[in-house]
Amino acid sequence: MNKSLTSPAAKAGHESVRRHNLSLVLRTVREEGEVTRARVASLVGLTRAAVSSLVEELLELGCLSESGKTSSGSAGRPGTVLTVSRTGPAGLGVEINIDYVSVCAVDLTGTDRVRVTEHTDHRGVPPAEVLAHAARLTNRVIASTREQDLRVVGVELALPGLVSGGVVRQAPNLGWSRVAAEGIFGQALGTLRPTGGALPVGSDNEANLAALAEYWFGGLGGIRTFLYLTGEIGVGGALVLNGQMLRGAHGFAGEIGHVVVDPQGPLCRCGAHGCLEQYAGRAALLAAAGIDPGQGVRGIAELEQRAAAGDARAVESLATAGDRMGVVLAGAVNLFDPEAVVLGGIYRTLMPWLERSADAQLTTRVVSGRWHADGSRLRASSLSGDAARGAAARVMYELMENPAAYAVR
Structure with a gap:
């Protein structure tokens, strides 16, 4: 006999609401820069108790930091200041172009924390070799992020040509056709990190990601x-x-x-x-x-x-x-x-x-x-509009939509 007091549909609804509220609180703190829990509650329309519960989870996930004291502006106890964490989660963007690979790590504030670029001509080189080289460079950047107390939670590939469903359908300047870039890259990176756990890998056209970087970080x-x-x-x-x-x-x-x-x-x-x-x-x-x-x-x-x-x-x-x-x-x-x-x-x-x-x-x-x-x-x-940064930032924007999905497992 099923003794659960909550139906699967109700449970799913509760989880969906909490996911939405976690995202709402995280995005609000990011937009405000520095803000108290009480101020967040007033901005998002939730009770202080609900916001405190959500904040505690975001602190546990490493998405927020809390420190210092600030006046509440009214009678009562001063509140601590919430900020988006500059340690913890980070996204990686990997731009694979005709004659270079650029890897960029971005934190939740949108700051470019690590960047490595290597120039090499990829024309005529088998796709698996190009993607393996990109994976090796990515692994080096992951090591550098750990030195800054960052935890990479995902990778986005910025690729030339027609990109859909993780596959480069056609990239004439590279000579690629129907290359399963996400899968090949993910396997190569996983081989380099046998105990590090598999990282989610996404992909998009490099111009799309450069445009998003310009939109998010440029002077528009x-x-x-x-x-x-x-x-x-x-x-x-x-x-x-x-x-x-x-x-x-x-x-x-x-x-x-x-x-x-x-x-x-x-x-x-x-x-x-x-x-x-x-x-x-x-x-x-x-x-x-x-x-x-x-x-x-x-x-x-x-x-x-x-x-x-x-x-x-x-x-x-x-x-x-x-x-x-x-x-x-x-x-x-x-x-x-x-x-x-x-x-x-x-x-x-x-x-x-x-x-x-x-x-x-x-x-x-x-x-x-x-x-x-x-x-x-x-x-x-602007100088901010580059594909590697846009790719890394997309990982962070996806995290902000569902922070709990990127918890350490």
Whole structure:
């Protein structure tokens, strides 16, 4: 005979409510910075007793810290101050790009605590080798986080190309097709940590995660709808609508680098002709400026130096790329009407030479005629807008949605 006084449905309902309230209290403390239990109770609309119970659980989970004394502002005992813990849970972001791997650890405050980047050309390298290398670098960062009393609770991969369900469906610049990146990486990392326990591994397109980093940490102010364009070897894009990522029916929205500018243009690795990437990707920019595309990041630094010195060929290569970008961006602006267009990756430092020609096309082609109605909406990304940080922060945002799920087991 079942003697339980609580039905399974009621129990599930109770657990769901507590999960919601734990998240609510944690997010409130994070937003306030420093706050007393009494103040949290007044902000979230729960009783002080309920908030105290939730706070105790969050302290036990390592999500909050409590210290010091502060006046309550009224008669009675002063309250202790709650803050989000700078030790305890941390998220890892692992950006795997064409010619580098970057691993970043972020704590619950959103602070970048550890970062390691290694430059190596992944073109032609078997995916398992690339992912194993990323796992080794990740394991080094995990060791560094322990030295700061941080506990990594999850990993998010930032990957180029079409990413869905943990699989890179297609990444032309890497030569990857149907690579089960999450599984391969997770297995490689688990082998390096036989006694450390398996860490949850997620994944997303690197441009999506860079856009989220810009939204969460950048200088967008109140802007909640924007188009993000990022340049590396390839050209990626993401669209944030009212604070939410637009993913499309299959999760592949934002592949703006493969929008065709000229059907008779150069052959792209994706198989089409005249994609934006063939005019504004890193190799195209360097070749047009007379710089060896094989120089990679060093080549972009040289391109910037030449443009700053007034080198005609460098300036022209950037103006032409900006013009092609403006044509494509104008189509996206007409379709989605974003508040801003943000240029990240290599475009951030090249913005002074891309902006004029891109802005000219946007001004001409945006049909509303409102491109400059409230000032220029084309802007460079902040230093905060990188994919590794966005990936790590996503782990922390997921923890804040359900803190108890990340308890030490």
